[in-house]
Amino acid sequence: MLTCKDFLRELSDYLDESLGVEARTQLEQHIAACPNCWVIADTTKKTIRVYKGMDPYPIPPDVEARLMQALERKMAAKQPK
Amino acid sequence: MTVSGLAGSDETTLVAQARQSDATAFSELVRRYENKIFRLALHITQNREDAEDVLQETFLKAYEHLDQFQGNSKFYTWIVRIGVNQALMKLRRRKTDKTVSMDEQFDTGEDTLVREIAAWDEDPEERFSRDELGRILDAAIQGLEPLYRSVFVLRDIEDLSTEETAQALDLSIPAVKSRLLRARLQLREKLTRHFKRKGDNAFAYL
Numbered sequence: 001m002l003t004c005k006d007f008l009r010e011l012s013d014y015l016d017e018s019l020g021v022e023a024r025t026q027l028e029q030h031i032a033a034c035p036n037c038w039v040i041a042d043t044t045k046k047t048i049r050v051y052k053g054m055d056p057y058p059i060p061p062d063v064e065a066r067l068m069q070a071l072e073r074k075m076a077a078k079q080p081k
Numbered sequence: 082m083t084v085s086g087l088a089g090s091d092e093t094t095l096v097a098q099a100r101q102s103d104a105t106a107f108s109e110l111v112r113r114y115e116n117k118i119f120r121l122a123l124h125i126t127q128n129r130e131d132a133e134d135v136l137q138e139t140f141l142k143a144y145e146h147l148d149q150f151q152g153n154s155k156f157y158t159w160i161v162r163i164g165v166n167q168a169l170m171k172l173r174r175r176k177t178d179k180t181v182s183m184d185e186q187f188d189t190g191e192d193t194l195v196r197e198i199a200a201w202d203e204d205p206e207e208r209f210s211r212d213e214l215g216r217i218l219d220a221a222i223q224g225l226e227p228l229y230r231s232v233f234v235l236r237d238i239e240d241l242s243t244e245e246t247a248q249a250l251d252l253s254i255p256a257v258k259s260r261l262l263r264a265r266l267q268l269r270e271k272l273t274r275h276f277k278r279k280g281d282n283a284f285a286y287l
Contacts, residue, residue, distance in 0.1 A: 008262075008266075009262075011262060011265075011266075012261055012262040012265060013258070016243075018243075036198050039198050039199070040195060040266075040269070042201070043199075043200070043201050043272075043273060043276070044266065046201055046205065047265060047269045047272055048237050048265065050205075050206045050214070050272070051222075051233075051268070052237065052240075053206070054215065054218060055211060055215065056116050057119055057120045058116070059116060059119050059136070063136065064115075066137065067111070067115070067136060067137050067140065068108075070137050070141060071107070071108070071140060071141065074141055074144055075104040075107065075144065078102055078144070
């Protein structure tokens with residue numbers, strides 16, 4: 001029988017779906033019987049989901065312009081003769 | 082950035098062309114990854130000015146050392162590695178009194194990270210505006226140790242594999258895994274304050 005500690009140790013692999021069938025089944029049985037671990041698994045899964053859904057950070061136009069200028073200078077210096 | 086006809090080009094071809102000093106090909110590679118590099122630099126340094134420097138330094142360094150890119154990893158993983166190193170260097174410079182070590186030891190008592198257990202709504206983020214949500218998520222990440230933060234950003238935000246993250250941060254795979262678990266659990270804990278279902282009381286764990 002898995003303990004809650006065992007469950008917690010495997011949580012990341014479980015959420016990443018990188019466990020074998022047997023280990024996965026054991027964890028699923030544990031979650032079904034343990035409301036606390038069910039909540040931990042569910043809220044950790046949602047934590048990952050909200051971060052994945054985060055808006056991208058657009059690069060401000062002046063920062064982009066500086067980057068391009070610096071690159072152009074570098075590229076010009078490296079052009080083949 | 083000028084719009085080039087290379088937008089649909091395969092990455093390996095672009096890298097090969099860039100190596101032949103094809104400026105347009107390299108610009109296209111920059112265009113593909115600059116937003117991701119900027120985002121990870123912001124997350125790791127937690128400082129806008131530093132992130133802007135990191136963005137520029139990363140692509141300049143990449144261009145300079147393009148001939149060292151082996152082609153046995155993805156170009157993106159290679160450039161992320163440069164970006165992460167630049168970002169961690171900034172952090173080290175800022176915190177001269179506190180070094181950011183890549184090999185620090187830590188206990189593996191993940192269970193101590195679970196203090197509050199309360200169910201969340203199905204879509205707890207919908208209770209907040211995009212701006213509010215962004216602030217909540219940023220503040221939670223900011224509270225993590227830089228190395229947990231870096232692992233989380235690469236694995237769960239930038240979607241690198243465990244192996245790619247290990248490569249980018251010069252860590253072993255078990256170290257990536259245990260840091261990721263701790264980062265996820267710490268963030269879960271911080272977000273529970275905002276996301277727990279109204280009316281539910283936390284109950285003690287174990």
